[in-house]
Amino acid sequence: MLWDLYRTFEFDPFLFLIGAAGCILLLSKIHFSTKGGLRNGLRKPPGPKGWPLIGNLLDMPKSHQYLTYMEWRKKYDVIGVNVCGQPIVILNSRQAAHDLLVKRSAIYSNRPQMEVLNKWGGWDWTLAFMQGSEEMHRQRRLLNQCLNKGMIARYHTTIQNEALDFCSRLMKSPERYEELIDRMSGANIMSISYGHQVGEETDENVERIHAVFVQLIKLGNAGSHIVDMFPALSALPSWFFGSNFAKTMECLASLMDKSLTVPYFQGLREIDLGTAKTPSMLHTLIEAYKQDDGSVAHERSIQSVLTMMVYPEAQRKAQAEIDGLLKGERLPTFEHRKSLPYVEATMNEVLRWKPTLPLGLAHQSTEDDVYNGMFIPAGTTIFPNTWACLHEEADFPDPGAFKPERYMDGAKFKEGSILAKDFVFGYGRRACSGKHLADAIVWMNITLVLAIFDISLPVGKSGSPIMPDLNHKYGATTIHHKPFQCNISLRSESLGELLRASLNT
Numbered sequence: 001m002l003w004d005l006y007r008t009f010e011f012d013p014f015l016f017l018i019g020a021a022g023c024i025l026l027l028s029k030i031h032f033s034t035k036g037g038l039r040n041g042l043r044k045p046p047g048p049k050g051w052p053l054i055g056n057l058l059d060m061p062k063s064h065q066y067l068t069y070m071e072w073r074k075k076y077d078v079i080g081v082n083v084c085g086q087p088i089v090i091l092n093s094r095q096a097a098h099d100l101l102v103k104r105s106a107i108y109s110n111r112p113q114m115e116v117l118n119k120w121g122g123w124d125w126t127l128a129f130m131q132g133s134e135e136m137h138r139q140r141r142l143l144n145q146c147l148n149k150g151m152i153a154r155y156h157t158t159i160q161n162e163a164l165d166f167c168s169r170l171m172k173s174p175e176r177y178e179e180l181i182d183r184m185s186g187a188n189i190m191s192i193s194y195g196h197q198v199g200e201e202t203d204e205n206v207e208r209i210h211a212v213f214v215q216l217i218k219l220g221n222a223g224s225h226i227v228d229m230f231p232a233l234s235a236l237p238s239w240f241f242g243s244n245f246a247k248t249m250e251c252l253a254s255l256m257d258k259s260l261t262v263p264y265f266q267g268l269r270e271i272d273l274g275t276a277k278t279p280s281m282l283h284t285l286i287e288a289y290k291q292d293d294g295s296v297a298h299e300r301s302i303q304s305v306l307t308m309m310v311y312p313e314a315q316r317k318a319q320a321e322i323d324g325l326l327k328g329e330r331l332p333t334f335e336h337r338k339s340l341p342y343v344e345a346t347m348n349e350v351l352r353w354k355p356t357l358p359l360g361l362a363h364q365s366t367e368d369d370v371y372n373g374m375f376i377p378a379g380t381t382i383f384p385n386t387w388a389c390l391h392e393e394a395d396f397p398d399p400g401a402f403k404p405e406r407y408m409d410g411a412k413f414k415e416g417s418i419l420a421k422d423f424v425f426g427y428g429r430r431a432c433s434g435k436h437l438a439d440a441i442v443w444m445n446i447t448l449v450l451a452i453f454d455i456s457l458p459v460g461k462s463g464s465p466i467m468p469d470l471n472h473k474y475g476a477t478t479i480h481h482k483p484f485q486c487n488i489s490l491r492s493e494s495l496g497e498l499l500r501a502s503l504n505t
C-alpha cells in the first residue's frame with residue numbers, strides 16, 4: 001500500500017494542509033480520549049494495558065478476533081481496549097450482551113461511523129451501517145412493516161417454491177451445490193423484495209449481490225480502516241490510501257448503485273406490466289429502500305450441508321423424524337415445522353456452531369454509562385462476541401462439537417433451551433430486520449434437503465472418506481467455510497418423483 005501511495009502521490013499544498021489538519025485532530029482526539037477522566041472512583045472496563053497514544057493498537061488481533069477475545073475472557077467477560085484514543089468494549093458473555101445491548105438499547109443502538117463504506121463505497125443508503133437518524137428509524141419502520149413475524153407467512157409460498165426449485169437443480173447437478181445455494185439465496189431476496197423472478201441460469205442481480213458481498217468481506221467491520229477511526233482523514237481523496245483501495249471503492253460504489261436502482265426499476269416495470277410475482281415487499285412499500293443481505297443466509301445453508309456431511313448421525317436422526325411424519329409420501333411444508341423438533345434442534349445447532357457474524361455488527365453508545373462499576377463513555381464502539389456467547393462451556397458442553405441433542409428432551413425440543421437465533425441475528429434496537437425471513441428460508445431449505453437427499457463424504461482413491469478442512473476463514477466480519485467436496489444423492493426415486501410433481505403444481 002505504501003508503494004502505491006508513493007507512486008500516485010504528487011505534492012499538493014491543499015492536500016498537505018488537509019493532511020496536517022487531520023494529524024492535529026487525530027493527536028488531539030488521542031490526547032483527550034486517553035486522558036478522558038473517570039468519575040467518582042469508577043474504573044475502566046479491564047483489558048490489556050496498552051501504550052501511550054496508540055493504546056492497545058499492538059494488542060489487537062489481526063484475524064479471528066473473536067477467538068482472541070474469548071481467550072481474554074478467561075480474565076474478564078467485559079473487556080475495554082483503546083485503539084489510538086477510540087474506546088472499544090467487547091461483550092464476552094450472554095449476560096453482558098443482554099444487559100447492555102438489549103436492556104439499555106436506548107443508548108447502545110448507534111453504529112460507529114463507517115466512512116469508508118458510506119462515503120466511498122456507496123453504502124450510505126443501507127440501514128445496516130447508518131448512524132442513528134430520522135432516516136434510520138424510517139427504514140427500520142418500513143422493513144418491520146414488511147418483515148415482522150406476522151408478515152412472513154405471506155412469503156411462505158415463495159420460499160417453498162424457491163426451495164423446491166433449488167432441490168430440483170440440485171438433483172440434476174449435485175456437484176454445483178455451492179453455486180445453486182448462491183442462486184437460491186439471491187432468488188429469495190429478489191422475489192421477496194421486488195417480485196422479480198430470477199433468470200434460468202445466471203441473473204445479473206444475483207451476481208451483483210454476490211460481487212458486493214465479496215468486496216464487503218475485504219472491507220469489513222467498524223475500525224477495519226484507519227479512516228473509520230479518524231473520520232477527518234476522509235477529506236483526503238481515496239487514492240491517497242493506495243490505487244488498489246481507490247479501485248476497490250470505485251467498483252463497490254458502482255455495484256451498490258446498480259444494486260439499488262436496477263432491480264428497483266425492473267420491479268416497478270414488472271408491477272406495471274402485471275408480470276410481477278406477488279406478494280413482494282416492493283408491492284407492499286413501493287417507495288421503500290431495500291436491503292441485500294442474502295449472503296449471510298447463503299453461508300448458513302452451506303454450513304448446513306457441511307455439518308450434515310461431517311455429522312451423518314444427526315442427518316440420519318433428522319431424516320428419520322421427517323420420514324416418521326411424512327412416510328415418504330409428501331414433502332415437508334411450513335405446516336410441519338412444529339412437528340419436527342429434531343430438525344429444529346439441528347437448525348439451532350447450525351446457527352450456533354459457527355455463527356456467520358461472530359462479532360455481530362458493531363454498535364456504538366450515545367451516552368456515558370456505568371455498568372457493574374465500570375465507566376463506558378459515550379461514543380464507545382461495542383462488539384458483542386456472539387461466538388463467545390454461543391461457545392460457553394457451561395451452557396454448551398463440548399461447544400466445538402455439533403450436537404443437536406443439546407436441545408432435545410427425549411423426543412421433544414427442550415423447553416428453556418438457549419436459542420442461537422436470539423444471538424446470531426444481533427441485539428436490541430439494531431437487531432437484524434430480516435431475522436424472521438432468514439429463519440423461514442433457512443428452515444425450509446434445510447428441511448427439504450434433508451427430506452430428499454443424502455449428503456455424504458466423498459471417497460478418495462484409497463477408498464477412505466475425504467474429510468473436509470473444518471477450519472474456517474474469517475473475513476473482516478464474516479466466517480466462511482473452506483471449499484469442500486461432497487456427495488449429494490437422491491434418497492429414493494420416489495422422492496425424486498414427488499419433487500418433480502410438486503414443481504408442476
Ligand code: HEM
Pocket residue numbers: 127128129130140143291292293294296297300356357360361362363424425426427428429430431432433434435437438439442
Ligand atoms: C441467516 C441469515 C442472517 C443473519 C445471521 C443475519 C444477521 C444479522 C446481524 C448479526 C445483524 C446486526 C445486528 C446488530 O447490530 O445487533 C444484522 C443486521 C441487519 N440485517 Fe440481517 N441477517 C441475516 C439475514 C438477513 C436478511 C434475509 C435480511 C433482509 C431481508 C437482513 C436484513 C438486515 C438489516 C436491514 C440489518 C441492519 C439493521 C440495523 O442496522 O438497524 N438480514 N443481520
